[in-house]
Amino acid sequence: MFGSKRAHWRKLDNAAKIFPATSNKKDTRVFRFYCELKEPVEGKALQAALDKTMEKYPVFLSVMRKGLFWYYLEKSELKPVVKEESEPPCLNLYIRDRKTLLFQVNYYKTRINFEVFHALTDGTGAIQFLKELVKNYLLIRHEADGLPDVSFTEEDMTLQDQESDGFAKYYKKPKKGSGKKVHSFQLSGARTGYGSLNITEGLVSCRALLGKAKEYGVSMTVFLTAVFLCAVHEEMSRRQRKKPVVLMVPVNLRKYFPSSSMLNFFGWIEPGYLFPEEEYSFGDVVESVKAYFKEELTKDRLGQRMSSLMSLEQNPLLRIAPLEIKNLGMQLGVQLAKDDVTAIFSNLGVVSLPREYVPYIRRFGVFTSTPKIELSMCSFEDDLVLSFASCFQDQNIERNFFRILKGFGLEAELLEDRFPAKKTPEYKGLRFFQWFSFSCIAAACAAVMVNLIFTPSLRWSVYVIGGALSMWLALALGFFKRHNLLKNAVWQMLLLPAVCVIWDLCTGWHGWSVDYVLPAVCMLIQLSMLIITKVQKLPVQEYMIYYILAGLIGLLPALLLALGAAQVVYLSVLCGGISFLMLTGLLIFKSRDMFTELYKKLHF
Incomplete structure (x- = not known):
């Protein structure tokens, strides 16, 4: 299982790779x-239940790490702590350069909340975790009631089963893609801003809704897809009807490709409808959606979609591209693809x-965070909860949706008092950085x-501008990399000498930047990294790669001396010798950890 003394890590599955690159x-x-x-x-009973749940699902005790070619997940000794809900839902859980768990459990009144970053798991894995958590909570809270301690998974499930990558398992070379x-039609309007996701939840009878869907000879999903399409259409002008309304509908691939994975294993289809300028009937929309679902929800079609996405990951040229280039490519791809769908229905x-x-x-x-509007639904007994999450201030589409359901005789009870009183998220240090930036510009x-x-x-x-810019760059780097002091130190080791070299060039080149600044900064940074490691008591996997980088950069003054670009011998030799000993010490005393970290960082 996860109980190895050495760092346990795993690659991201195909679907998860895009989330750390594009989350914001x-x-x-x-x-x-x-x-x-x-x-x-x-609260105390919920904490005890969470501790017990983590014993069964240690795969969730992971933090996101960044390699040269890919992100990856690594085992963490961090322990999740239950808190009472106090912030808006679905705020950032993955914060770059900060080692935090990618999920949280909190509670509010009678509600237990489980929030998770999508790179860690999908909806199926999340509901499996939440069911286990709720079961353990009720076992602890009502111990005297004799509730059965049931299992929701196979008794012989291993950590390897939980971590299995369904995409890699079922990948095969895809056929040529479609045209x-x-x-599609895109929604517009005033947006809510960060931390102000608009949540609208309605409760309907599952049996009543299923009965209405059967009247049209379709599933509940097809019926609600048609309702959602019509709700969006009511907000379209005549000119906008030249474009179809298209929904992204995620599909649980486990229903078509057997897997016990707790990782992401989902695909999606994109049903849509081009509404005519004149009158249309709801039956026409339903029949169109029904035909699309019948054609696309097959093992063969879903397998083709899955393999086409995997083929990008398997491309040899893309695999060896540095992660930062991959990130730009994925961000560009998301921007180009955003016009393909109008909204999401899960x-x-x-x-x-x-x-x-x-x-x-x-x-x-x-419900989920979204840059558009997303309808999510799940049912328990006869209660079907339809949850809209929207980044827009107006809620006309939500109103239209529930009004259409009411027209079919399906009354929806809107759920109220769902969250604590809203408060604006505060970011410590941001105000200072804003004032400092303004002061540099003012000067x-x-x-x-x-x-x-x-x-x-x-x-x-010109020199004042250069000085102000230099100060701003140094502070900005420190501010944006503040969550990881060792990474901050490596960046400062590169930035400060680079700025000084530019100053040296602009003032007639006297060589002070490479003779004094470069070796002095390298040695001071290396010393500061040792202090940070000791003070924070960092494990080897937290500091190893930064020590290697610092050692390699520290050899640069000696190289410049050998090439005749540096003239002050003692500083360059001293810096080069210390850096050489640093790398040699890592190789002799921490060789296994050193090569393990290099393998993780360089895997492609």
């Missing part, structure tokens, strides 16, 4: 599953628990004005 404050790629009980949640996609299906647990539970629900601007008014024949303000 506007789209955190975080989703929430929750269970609403019939009694207030007790170019038509751009059906997470039925959540079931043993009959003995039902009296304690009111319902389950799910440069004032210097230019004084220069032009009083000494127009001189150009001394």
Whole structure:
């Protein structure tokens, strides 16, 4: 299992690779599953239940790490701590350069919330985890009631089963792709801003909804897809109807390709409808969606889609491209693909628990962060929760959706009092950085004005601008890399000498930048890294790669001395000797850890 003394790590599955590259404050790629009980949640019991749940699902105890070619997940000794909900839902869980768990459990009144970064698992894995958590909580909270301790997975499931990559297992060379996609209708309007996701939840009878869908001879998913398409259409002008409304509908691939994986293993289809300018009937939309689902929801078609995505990852040229280039490519791909769909509809299906647990539970629900508008649904017993998450301020589409359902005789109870009072997220240090940036600009601007008014024949303000820019770059680097002090130190080791070399060149080149600044900065940074490691008591996998980089950079002064570019012998020799001993020490005393870290960082 996970209990190895050495760092356990794993590659990201195919679907997960895009999430760390494209997540941001506007789209955190975080989703929430929750269970609403019939009694207030007790925090200590929930913490005990979470500790027990982690014993079964240690795969979740991972942090995101960055390699040269790919991101990867690594085992962490961090322990999840249950807290009462106090912040808006679906905020960032993956923060670059900060080693944090990629999920959290909190509670509010009668509700247990489980939020997770999508790179860690998909909806199926998340609901499996939440069911185990709720079961353990009720076993602890109602120990005297004799509830059965049931298992929701195979008894012989191993960590390897949980970590199995379904995409790699079922990959085969894809056939030629289909033609170019038509751009879909895109929603617009004032947006809510970070931390202000618009959540609208409605509760309907599962049996009543299923009965209405059967009247049209379709599944509940097809029926609600048609309703969602029509709800969006009601907000379109006549000119906008030239483009189809298209929904992205995720599909659980485990239903078509057997897998016990707790990782991401999903695909998607994109049903849509080009509404005519004149009248249309709901039946026409349903029949169109039904035909599309029948054609696309087959093992062969889903396998083709899955393999076409895997083929990009398997491309030899793309695999050896540095991660930063891959990130730019994935971000560009997301931007180009955003016009393919109008909105998202996720059906997470039925959540079931043993009959003995039902009296304690009111319902389950799910919603996710989104840069568009997304409808998510899941059911428990007869309660079907339809949850809209939107980044737009207006909620006309949500209103249209529930109004259409009401027209079919399906009354939806809108759920109220779902979250604590909203408060604006605070970011410590941001205000200082903003004032510092403004001060640098003000100083440069004032210097230019004084220069032009009083000494127009001189150009001394250029040096003031350069100095202000140098100070700003150093502080900006420290601010944006503040979550990882060792990475910050390596960047400073590169930035400070580079800035000084530019100053040296601009002032007639006297060589002080390579004779004094470069070796001095390298040695000071190496010393600071040793201090940081000791003070923070960092494990070897946290500091190894930065020590290697610092040692390699520290050899540069000796190389410049050998090439005749540096003139001051003692500093260059001293820096080169210390750096050589640093690398040699790592190789002799930490060779296994050194090569393990290099393998993780360089895997492609």
